[in-house]
Amino acid sequence: MTRILLAEDDKAIIEALQKYLRSEDFDTVTAYGQREAEQILAESTPQICLVDLSLENGDGYGVCNAAKKRNIPVVFLTASGDEMSVVKGLDMGADDYIAKPFRPRELISRIRRVLRQYEGTSKNFVLGEHVIVDLEKGQVTKDGKIVELSALEYRLLTVFINNKGILLSRNKLLEDIWDIGGDFVNDNTLTVYIKRLREKIEQDPQDPRIIKTMRGLGYRMD
C-alpha cells in the first residue's frame, strides 16, 4: 500500500484528508510539526509527502528539503493566492502544489501523477503492499516500521529482489549466498533463513505471499 506522509498543522484538515486518502487505498502517517515530519521521513519511508507550509516548530520547506534528499516526492499544500510560497516551493524541488481549499479528486490525481513520475526512480522496492526495501540505505520497512534483518537475511532478500519473479533453485541460492568455492554449508541453513526472513517480512508467515515455495524446484519472489 502506498504510504503518504501528511505534514500539516491543522487537525481538521488532517482528519479529512486521512479519511479520504484511506478510502482511495493510501496509507497515511501524519505529523503536525517539522521535527516530527523529518523523523518520520527518516524512519518510515513514505512514498510521497503532502506538506503544508505552516507547521509547528518550523515550516514545510525544511520537510521538503529532507524529503528531496531521500528522493521522495513532495506536493505542497498552499493557501490560495499565495504565489510567493508556491514559487519558492517549486524552486526547492517540490514536484507539485495544490491550493486550499482543494477538490479531493484533483488532489488524488496529482498524487498519482507524481508517484508515476517517481516510479523506478528510487532504489526502493515494494514487496506485496507492505514491505519496502531501500537498497541504498540497506533498510527494510514493513507497514512503515523498520525491520531489523541480519546480514545474511538481508543478503537473501536482495538475491530474491534481483531475481524477482524468477524461480531460484535451492542450489542457486546456496551458491549465491554461501559460495565458498564448492563446499557449501548445511543445506538446511538456507531453509532456516527462508523461515526467518518470512517471519520478518511476510504479513502471515504461515501463508507466504512474497517468497513462494515451489516444492521440489526452489523458491520464487513475486
Added chain:
Amino acid sequence: MTRILLAEDDKAIIEALQKYLRSEDFDTVTAYGQREAEQILAESTPQICLVDLSLENGDGYGVCNAAKKRNIPVVFLTASGDEMSVVKGLDMGADDYIAKPFRPRELISRIRRVLRQYEGTSKNFVLGEHVIVDLEKGQVTKDGKIVELSALEYRLLTVFINNKGILLSRNKLLEDIWDIGGDFVNDNTLTVYIKRLREKIEQDPQDPRIIKTMRGLGYRMD
C-alpha cells in the same frame, strides 16, 4: 487461445469489445480499475493488453508500466484527438494506440500485428491454445489460472517442450527424467506421470491434444 486483458472503465465498450474479440477467437479478461488490471497481469498471464487511459482508482499508465515489466505488449485506447496522451503512452513503451471510436477490423489487425512482433520474445511457451508455460517463473497456467505441478510433473513437461514435435520413446523419457546411471524406476511410473500431467494440462484428458500417445513407440508433444 490468445488471452487479452481489457482495461476499460466504460461498461458498454467492454461488452462490445468482448463480444467482437470473442467472435475473432480471442479470450478476454476485463478490469474496470487499475488495481484490478494489475492483479490480472500478475496472475493471469494475458498475451496482450488493451488499455483505456481513464480507469477507476488510477489510470492506464500504471497498467502500461506493469505490463511492460512483464514483457506484455500494450495497445492504448484513446479519445480521438488526444495527442498528448498518445505521445505519453508511446513514450512509456506502449506498442500501439487506437483512437475511439475505432473500427473493429482495424483494432483486430493492430492486435495481430503487435502479437506477431512479440512472438518468440518471451520465454513463454503456449501449448494447444490453453496452456502457457513460463520457464523463468517455473509457472504453468491453463486458461489463465495457475496450475500446480509437482517437481517431476514439471520436469516431464519441460522435457516435452524441449522436444516439441519429436517422438520420445518411453525409454528416452525414463532416461531423461529418472536417469541414475542404468537402473531405472518401475516403467509404470512414467505412465502414471503422463496421466497426471494430462489431467492437469489437457482440456479433455480423455482426448489428449498436447501430449499424444504413439502406441508402441512412445509419446509426442504437438
Added chain:
DNA sequence: TTAAATTTTTAAAAACTTTTTAAAAAGCAT
C-alpha cells in the same frame, strides 16, 4: 473374434522435502 500386448486408471505404501524447534558454535563489540 479372441488372445496378447500395451496403455490407462486407481489406490495405497514408501520416500522425500520442507517446515519448525531448539541448541551448539562462531563472531563481534565492549
Added chain:
DNA sequence: ATGCTTTTTAAAAAGTTTTTAAAAATTTAA
C-alpha cells in the same frame, strides 16, 4: 574475557510427492 547476536547444525513434525502394484480398458494382430 564477557555477554550479546548471528550463524550453523541437528533432528522431529508435517505435509507432499514418488513409486509400486494390480485391475481395467484399449488397441493390435493372428
